[in-house]
Amino acid sequence: MKQLSHLQALEAEAIYIMREVAAECEKPVMLYSIGKDSSVMLHLALKAFYPEKPPFPFMHIDTTWKFREMIQFRDDVAKKYGLDMIVYSNEEGIKQGINPFDHGSAYTDIMKTQALKQALTKYGFTAAFGGGRRDEEKSRAKERIFSFRNAEQAWDPKNQRPEMWKLYNTRIFKGESIRVFPLSNWTEKDIWQYIRQENIDIVPLYFAAERPVVERDGNIIMVDDDRMRIMPDEKVEKKMIRFRTLGCYPLTGGVESNATTLDEIIDETLSAVSSERTSRVIDNEAAGSMERRKREGYF
Amino acid sequence: MQSLLKFITCGSVDDGKSTLIGHMLYDAKLLFADQERALELDSKVGSNSGGIDYSLLLDGLMAEREQGITIDVAYRYFTTEKRSFIVADTPGHEEYTRNMAVGASFADLAVILVDASKGVLIQTRRHTRICALMGIRHVVYAINKMDLVDYEKYTYNQIVSDIKTMTEEYNFESLYTIPVSATVGDNITNPSKVMGWYKGKTLLSYLEDIDVSDKSDQGGFVLPIQRVSRPDRTFRGFQGQIEVGEIHEGDEVLVLPNDTTAEVKSIHNMTEKVTEAVRGEAVTVELDREIDVSRGCVMVKDVSLHVSKMFTAKLLWMDDSKLVEGKNYYLKIGTQLVPAVVMNIKHKVDVNTGQKVKAERLFKNEIAICDISCSDKIVYDIFANHKELGSFILIDRITNMTSACGVVEHPLRREGNLTWHEMDITRDLRAKQKDQQPKTIWLTGLSGAGKSTLVNALEKRLFAEGKHTMVMDGDNVRMGLNKDLTFKESDRIENIRRVAEVSKLMNDAGLIVLTSFISPFVRDRRSAREIIGEDNFVEVYVATSIEECEKRDVKGLYKKARAGEIPNFSGITSPYEKPENPQIVIDTAGQTVEESVEYLMKEIRKFIQ
Numbered sequence: 001m002k003q004l005s006h007l008q009a010l011e012a013e014a015i016y017i018m019r020e021v022a023a024e025c026e027k028p029v030m031l032y033s034i035g036k037d038s039s040v041m042l043h044l045a046l047k048a049f050y051p052e053k054p055p056f057p058f059m060h061i062d063t064t065w066k067f068r069e070m071i072q073f074r075d076d077v078a079k080k081y082g083l084d085m086i087v088y089s090n091e092e093g094i095k096q097g098i099n100p101f102d103h104g105s106a107y108t109d110i111m112k113t114q115a116l117k118q119a120l121t122k123y124g125f126t127a128a129f130g131g132g133r134r135d136e137e138k139s140r141a142k143e144r145i146f147s148f149r150n151a152e153q154a155w156d157p158k159n160q161r162p163e164m165w166k167l168y169n170t171r172i173f174k175g176e177s178i179r180v181f182p183l184s185n186w187t188e189k190d191i192w193q194y195i196r197q198e199n200i201d202i203v204p205l206y207f208a209a210e211r212p213v214v215e216r217d218g219n220i221i222m223v224d225d226d227r228m229r230i231m232p233d234e235k236v237e238k239k240m241i242r243f244r245t246l247g248c249y250p251l252t253g254g255v256e257s258n259a260t261t262l263d264e265i266i267d268e269t270l271s272a273v274s275s276e277r278t279s280r281v282i283d284n285e286a287a288g289s290m291e292r293r294k295r296e297g298y299f
Numbered sequence: 300m301q302s303l304l305k306f307i308t309c310g311s312v313d314d315g316k317s318t319l320i321g322h323m324l325y326d327a328k329l330l331f332a333d334q335e336r337a338l339e340l341d342s343k344v345g346s347n348s349g350g351i352d353y354s355l356l357l358d359g360l361m362a363e364r365e366q367g368i369t370i371d372v373a374y375r376y377f378t379t380e381k382r383s384f385i386v387a388d389t390p391g392h393e394e395y396t397r398n399m400a401v402g403a404s405f406a407d408l409a410v411i412l413v414d415a416s417k418g419v420l421i422q423t424r425r426h427t428r429i430c431a432l433m434g435i436r437h438v439v440y441a442i443n444k445m446d447l448v449d450y451e452k453y454t455y456n457q458i459v460s461d462i463k464t465m466t467e468e469y470n471f472e473s474l475y476t477i478p479v480s481a482t483v484g485d486n487i488t489n490p491s492k493v494m495g496w497y498k499g500k501t502l503l504s505y506l507e508d509i510d511v512s513d514k515s516d517q518g519g520f521v522l523p524i525q526r527v528s529r530p531d532r533t534f535r536g537f538q539g540q541i542e543v544g545e546i547h548e549g550d551e552v553l554v555l556p557n558d559t560t561a562e563v564k565s566i567h568n569m570t571e572k573v574t575e576a577v578r579g580e581a582v583t584v585e586l587d588r589e590i591d592v593s594r595g596c597v598m599v600k601d602v603s604l605h606v607s608k609m610f611t612a613k614l615l616w617m618d619d620s621k622l623v624e625g626k627n628y629y630l631k632i633g634t635q636l637v638p639a640v641v642m643n644i645k646h647k648v649d650v651n652t653g654q655k656v657k658a659e660r661l662f663k664n665e666i667a668i669c670d671i672s673c674s675d676k677i678v679y680d681i682f683a684n685h686k687e688l689g690s691f692i693l694i695d696r697i698t699n700m701t702s703a704c705g706v707v708e709h710p711l712r713r714e715g716n717l718t719w720h721e722m723d724i725t726r727d728l729r730a731k732q733k734d735q736q737p738k739t740i741w742l743t744g745l746s747g748a749g750k751s752t753l754v755n756a757l758e759k760r761l762f763a764e765g766k767h768t769m770v771m772d773g774d775n776v777r778m779g780l781n782k783d784l785t786f787k788e789s790d791r792i793e794n795i796r797r798v799a800e801v802s803k804l805m806n807d808a809g810l811i812v813l814t815s816f817i818s819p820f821v822r823d824r825r826s827a828r829e830i831i832g833e834d835n836f837v838e839v840y841v842a843t844s845i846e847e848c849e850k851r852d853v854k855g856l857y858k859k860a861r862a863g864e865i866p867n868f869s870g871i872t873s874p875y876e877k878p879e880n881p882q883i884v885i886d887t888a889g890q891t892v893e894e895s896v897e898y899l900m901k902e903i904r905k906f907i908q
Contacts, residue, residue, distance in 0.1 A: 003512070004579045006303045006383050015569065015581040016540045019525040023594050023634070047569035048581065049538075052530035134374045141373045144401075160371060162397045162617050164404040164433075164704040167631050167692045171699040185385060187376045 007194055014041075014182035015048040016166060017145060018129070021180055022049070024170040025127035028056040028180075031116075032085065034070040035246045036202050037131030037183060039077075040191055043200050044182065045129075046081065057084040059119060059128075063111040064089055065100055065248035067224050073203045086123070090115035100250040101229050108251075117153050120177060127170070127178040135187045145184045151175035188244075192269055196262040206265065208242040208257040219253030244269075303383045304506060307372075307402040309430070310412030311422035312391035315443045317373075319412065319481040320388050323503060324377055326488040370395055372402040381507040391422060396664040397617035399426060400704065403433040404690075407511040410439045410502070415454055415478070416447045419461045425650040427465060432613060432666065432706065434686050436472040437511050441502060445494065446480045452496045468653055473509065477502055519602030520544040520552070521688065523633040523678075524594055528583060536567065536583040537592055539634065542687040543602060545577040546584070554590060555597045555678040556606045561586040595635040597678040597688075604680050604688060609672045609711035611645070614661070618695065618702035622661035622669075625732040628702060630673055632691035638674040639693070645669060670711060682706035729809035733767045736907045737806040739799075739831045743818045743878060744841030745870045746856055747848035749887040749895065750815040753841065756896045757903070758813055766907070769805050771798055772815040786867060792823055799827035806835050811907055819875040837906050839899070840881035845870045847888045882906070 004012065021028050030045060032038045045054040060074055078085035090098075093110045100107045120128060134141045144163045149155060151173075161169060172178060183191070195202060212223045214234040221228075223236050228250060230236060241254035242265075259265045308316040373388045387402035403409065409430040413423055430438060440462050448454045455478045466474060477486055478497050485491035488503045500508070521543035528536040546552070550563045566573050567583040576582045584598065597604065616622050622641060630639035646655040648666040661667050682689030689707040694700070730737050740757070742750040754770050761768045777784075781797055784790040795818055802812045818824050828836040848870070849857040860868035867873040883902045887895050 002577050003302075004577075009303060009579060011569075012540055012579055012581040016525070019538055019581070020634075023526040024636075049528060050567060050570045050583070051534060051536075052528045135376045138373070141375065142371045158370060160398075162401050162692075162701045162704065164401060164692055164701070165687070165690050167690065167704075169631065169692060169694050169699070169701045171629070171694055173699065185374070185376075187378075189378070 007190060007197060010186055010190060011044065011047075011194070013166075013185065014044045017168070017180060017182040018045055018048045020168050020170070021127050021129070021178075022055050024168075025178065027123075027125050028127040028129065029086075029120075029123065029125040030054065030056055030058045030129040031131070032058040032060045032074070033131065033246075034060065034066070034074050034203060035131065036191055036195060036206060037133065039200050039202050040186075040194055041129060041131050041183060042077070042081075042083075043198060053082065057086055059086040059088060059123075059125075061112060061115045061119060062087050062089045063107075063115070063248050064094060065111070065227075065250060067203070067205055067222070067246065067249045067252075069205050070203055070246060073201075077201070086119070088115060088119035088122075090118060099227075100248055111248075120153065125177065126172065127180055129180050129182060131183055132179075132181045133186050133188070133191075134184050143181065143184070145181050146170065147179045147181065148172065149177045149179060153177065189266070189269055192262065192266045196266065203246060205243045205246055207261070208240050208259050208264075210238045211241055211254070212236050213239050213241060213254065220256065221252070222249055222254055224249040303385065304408065304509070304511065305385045305387070305406045306408040306410060306506065307387040307389050307399075307406040307430075307435075308410045308412065309389045309399055309402070309426040310391055310443075311414065311417075311420045311426075314391060314412035314414045315481040316391065316412055317388050319410070319441065319443065319479070319487065319502075320375060320386055322481050322484055322487050324375065326484060326503075371398045379503070379507060384506065393422065393425070393664060396425065396429070397615070400429050400433060400615055400617070403430050403435055404704065406435055408437040408439065408506070408509065409435050410441055410506075412441050412443045412481075413458055413462070414447075415442050415444045415458065418458050419465060421651050424465060427469070428648075428650055428653070428666065429615065431469040431471070432615060433704075434682065434690070434706070437509060438466070438471050438474050439502070439505060440474075440476045441481075442476060442478045443481050445478045445485060445491075446483050450478070450485075450491070450493045452494075455497075475499070475505060475509075477505065518544050520546045520550070520598075520600035521602055521604070521685065522546070522582070522584065522598040523635075523688070524592060524596045524598060525634050526594055527592065534585070535589075536585050537598065538581075538583045539598075540581045541576060541578050542633075543578060543685060544600070545575060546582075546600065547575040550600055552586070552598050552600050554592050555599060555604060556676045557591055557596065558606075559590045561588050561590050563587070595633075597633065604678055604685075605710045606676050606678050607710050608674075608676055609642075609670065610679065611668060611670050611708045611711055612691070612705040613648075613708055614641075614667050614669050614693075614703045614705040616661045616663055616665050616667070616703050618700050619663055620695075620698075620702075621663075622667075622703065623731050623734055624659070625728045626734060627696055627732075629694040629696055630671070630677075630691055631694065632677060632679055633688055635677050637677055638696075640672050641693070642670045642672050668708065669705075671705075679707055681709060726807045726809070729807070733809045735766050735809070735811060737809050737811055738835050738837050738906050739802040739806055739812040739814060740837045740839060740903060740906075741802075741814050741816075741818070741824070741827065741831075742839045742841055743816065743824060743881075744843060745845055745848045745875055746817055746868070747851045747853055748841040748843035749892075750817075750841050752892055753885075753887070753895060753899060754813045754815040756892055757899060760896060760900055761811060761907075766811055767809060768811045768813060770813045770815070771802060776801075788867070792820075795823040795827055796830070799830040802827075803831045803835075806831065817869050817875070819869040819873065821876045821879065824878065837883065837903070838878055838881040839883040839885065840878045842877075842884050842886045843888055844886070845875075 090111055098107055098110050132140055144160050146168045148161060213220050214236055220241055239256060240258055242257045242259060243254050259268050308320055310316055370390055375386050377384050387405055389399040389402040411426055413419060442455055442458050459476045478494055479486040479502060486501045488501055490501055522539045522541050524537045524539050526538045528538055548563055548566055551560055552563060553560050564585040564587045566576050568576050568580055624641055624643055627638055627640055630637055644658050644661055645668045647658040649656050680688040691705055692701050693703040695702045742754055744750050751772055758768050758770050776798055781794050784794050805812045852858060859865050860871040869875045885895055
């Protein structure tokens with residue numbers, strides 16, 4: 001009898017997880033960050049329920065500092081598949097003028113973590129799919145596929161519910177919620193190979209192109225709009241770059257690259273000497289910073 | 300096409316599990332430069348005197364790094380030219396056994412580490428047992444720290460012989476032993492230069508080559524239904540992942556537990572319409588006719604599964620609170636979720652020797668054979684036949700905790716009433732169901748001492764704590780059961796006797812009984828104690844003085860008694876005999892009701908928990 005390939009096995013596992021949530025959880029939502037992992041998750045959700053549409057809404061937490069191409073892509077995708085796409089921003093944060101230049105880690109907390117908590121509470125979602133993978137970071141490597149959050153939406157890493165075989169216990173009390181990571185067992189390479197195999201649309205920022213950039217603290221930061229503050233000693237120049245992960249443009253470092261096709265990206269990924277999270281400025285903090293943020297409710 | 304091997308590393312604390320995996324990744328050049336740099340930086344501040352501490356690659360939680368131990372499973376992903384791997388590095392401490400079991404439930408193979416200088420330990424035996432319980436069929440014993448025993452062949456052979464004896468009962472499909480040194484790197488990815496006497500494979504090359512594919516596949520077809528999809532009136536698809544065999548368009552299938560048949564009209568492998576699908580694939584199946592199919596049903600072909608309510612299972616208890624016989628849990632098996640009761644613990648399994656140990660309770664990290672009864676018929680199989688249909692979890696209905704995981708050993712032939720007859724519903728079982736110790740809390744004291752007030756307040760408190768209670772006092776007994784009795788002495792004795800008998804019945808029913816009677820005579824209380832049972836009778840002396848009671852005189856009874864209007868009034872015209880050895884004494888004078896209740900609750904808890 002035919003054996004499933006590595007990618008087919010990962011695909012079936014993710015779909016099984018999504019169907020379990022749809023069947024057992026009261027009010028699920030799929031968080032959509034517009035990145036490549038979200039694109040894969042969306043693709044899997046479309047497959048999992050076909051010919052039915054995914055039986056839950058999608059939600060994007062918009063910090064208002066995302067790349068313009070990301071927002072365009074989000075709107076195009078929502079329209080193309082007729083998705084119920086909720087866009088939520090922390091209005092209070094916007095009013096206070098919270099931005100990535102002046103507010104450092106408080107910015108991520110207020111515009112991302114707090115915004116996410118507010119949105120989940122506002123809509124009363126009991127389960128939220130996220131695209132996190134265990135190969136991204138050491139505390140993620142320890143997280144269950146079904147990861148529980150208390151009423152304050154905090155994670156207790158020392159007391160995780162046992163997760164046996166694929167018998168997921170989805171029972172929670174009122175006010176608690178579950179973060180579900182169907183891509184837990186995928187690696188960055190799997191994601192790229194799957195994108196190629198399935199011909200999945202992704203934001204063009206992943207492909208190399210000439211873009212206006214400045215160098216800042218060893219990172220290549222793209223000047224995406226005129227809100228970008230240029231320091232006196234910085235020079236905006238054009239470089240062939242692409243992004244390995246996408247987030248808020250002032251906080252996302254690009255890599256110099258000539259990879260303009262998926263094959264070239266995969267070749268680069270296979271021979272990469274650093275992991276993808278190094279291009280996220282917020283991760284370059286003390287060991288354990290990710291775990292601390294997750295305990296506080298970061299996805 | 301590369302195959303995927305899911306494996307775990309386990310073994311006792313400090314056997315070097317994390318170090319082994321860390322070293323494997325490091326040697327095989329499977330780390331990114333930034334991870335390697337972080338590792339070198341972390342090692343400098345670590346305890347390993349500046350040498351590279353490979354375990355830091357895996358111990359990702361802050362608490363783990365601080366304490367230098369592994370608390371939870373870490374999953375690592377790596378690929379060599381021959382194979383893709385997912386490795387779950389599991390904790391060695393007994394306390395975190397359930398996290399080790401989480402890793403084992405996910406794996407096809409276990410690498411069990413043994414410290415060469417210590418040999419086979421209890422934890423080695425425990426982990427081997429749990430690997431077998433969770434369904435792992437392939438094991439590798441890495442005899443680690445060979446550098447500490449001068450790479451001696453003799454020591455290695457001794458340990459291998461112990462392992463052979465230990466594993467006899469399990470019948471693993473494959474078993475391999477390798478002498479290694481995780482810190483130095485012998486036989487991890489490169490053959491050891493100092494152990495020329497070892498002619499076998501290195502650990503990595505063994506893992507690259509071993510075939511773990513399931514050869515027990517007996518054909519047929521099994522699809523547990525996860526979800527019914529009805530986007531519109533024309534389409535009704537049944538979604539799930541095929542667990543056994545394969546299915547073709549046009550096949551006739553049977554749907555359990557309803558026992559109805561239909562023909563497969565179409566199969567969607569996700570968005571693609573296909574004519575056949577195989578084990579592991581996530582499909583949507585349409586049938587040719589409208590039959591009753593919902594989540595939890597199982598679609599089968601040419602496979603015989605069990606459809607019943609009761610089975611015998613092997614349980615691994617994972618909850619901090621103990622297993623309570625007779626308590627209601629949710630059982631999840633496949634896509635079915637039903638209320639279920641663990642009827643009895645047949646025996647515990649000693650992790651070390653495998654011997655049967657008689658037990659009435661099951662605590663965290665213990666293994667036992669139990670009989671389980673579900674509220675509805677479920678579809679299942681013996682774990683050894685079909686892993687996916689024979690594994691289950693128990694969920695605590697109050698805390699939502701995953702309390703246990705288990706595997707089905709065999710169905711219980713005698714269904715329903717028959718077996719319940721055989722297993723009498725005892726006082727113990729009823730009490731366990733209510734999770735409490737049934738006692739009669741007997742309050743004695745003068746009229747006006749505060750007995751009724753206390754009894755009522757106590758009942759509210761106990762009720763709020765989820766206890767099952769009943770109050771017996773003059774009001775509800777004299778009106779009905781004892782309305783034929785007067786206040787003459789023989790009737791007062793009969794009154795107390797009847798109250799004691801009824802209290803005993805209520806205790807048998809599992810209830811906590813609170814009584815409020817003056818019961819002034821030692822001999823009456825002694826006979827009540829005899830009826831109810833020495834162990835179940837808690838005598839509470841409400842020692843409020845006669846002066847205080849007369850001062851309160853809520854019902855005006857003392858006044859009447861003094862005026863000679865009430866004959867035989869305890870304390871005035873008839874004696875009140877103080878208890879000789881009451882378990883609890885309370886004087887309500889000068890205390891608020893809340894204070895008295897607080898004190899009594901504290902005392903009573905010692906008896907009812």
